[in-house]
Amino acid sequence: QKEVEQDPGPLSVPEGAIVSLNCxxxxxxxxxxxxxxxxxxxxxxxxxxxxxxxxxxDGRFTAQVxxxxxxxxxxxxxxxxxDSATYLCAMRKYGGSQGNLIFGKxxxxxxxx
Amino acid sequence: xxxVTQTPKFQVLKTGQSMTLQCAQDMNHEYMSWYRQDPGxxxxxxxxxxxxxxxxxxxxxxxxxxxxxxxxxxxxxxxxAAPSQxxxxxxxxxxxxxxxxxxxxxxxxxxxxxxx
Numbered sequence: 001q002k003e004v005e006q007d008p009g010p011l012s013v014p015e016g017a018i019v020s021l022n023c024x025x026x027x028x029x030x031x032x033x034x035x036x037x038x039x040x041x042x043x044x045x046x047x048x049x050x051x052x053x054x055x056x057x058d059g060r061f062t063a064q065v066x067x068x069x070x071x072x073x074x075x076x077x078x079x080x081x082x083d084s085a086t087y088l089c090a091m092r093k094y095g096g097s098q099g100n101l102i103f104g105k106x107x108x109x110x111x112x113x
Numbered sequence: 114x115x116x117v118t119q120t121p122k123f124q125v126l127k128t129g130q131s132m133t134l135q136c137a138q139d140m141n142h143e144y145m146s147w148y149r150q151d152p153g154x155x156x157x158x159x160x161x162x163x164x165x166x167x168x169x170x171x172x173x174x175x176x177x178x179x180x181x182x183x184x185x186x187x188x189x190x191x192x193x194a195a196p197s198q199x200x201x202x203x204x205x206x207x208x209x210x211x212x213x214x215x216x217x218x219x220x221x222x223x224x225x226x227x228x229x
Contacts, residue, residue: 008153043203043220044156088155101218105155
């Protein structure tokens with residue numbers, strides 16, 4: 001079993017829809033949970049990160065972490081065609097090297113006008 | 114700031130050839146790393162460095178070599194290219210901070226490598 005599982009999609013939604021992207025993980029030592037967005041033929045860029053459990057909101061984006069279920073989610077409200085990208089979850093242990101991130105495979109999202 | 118830059122953008126090699134992928138950052142970040150991204154595999158860590166003169170292996174280090182002589186540069190060397198090394202390679206950098214904090218990793222634009 002891989003440490004981080006993410007459905008690769010692809011996921012296609014109409015403009016204005018609410019999008020839910022999810023990852024599950026097996027290592028209970030993970031404390032930092034990140035969502036990166038990657039446009040086609042570009043490098044990933046950090047969208048949001050959460051420490052430990054709870055919710056975090058930034059504009060149309062909400063990140064949720066449920067450590068008891070080992071499950072994280074990213075919600076996108078009022079999705080826009082510009083949100084079309086691959087979304088990668090990533091995780092790290094507390095105290096680990098900054099760069100020792102474990103990435104999910106990424107979910108490719110397409111928002112249709 | 115240019116951020117993280119990578120050269121070349123594209124490269125085609127023949128099996129057995131060697132080459133160096135260049136990565137540079139101008140943000141004075143202590144931490145730098147190399148990832149490869151393959152379809153259906155996500156991003157996998159190859160090698161990383163926590164400062165000049167210090168490097169360590171990631172998840173998939175075989176066939177790759179790194180060194181870090183300056184804070185700014187972190188080249189990745191392919192010693193004898195194989196078709197299995199066909200991939201998109203990303204360099205990333207961040208501040209190290211303490212183990213109890215998270216510092217954003219900034220990624221370069223990537224190098225697309227094909228090994229025939």
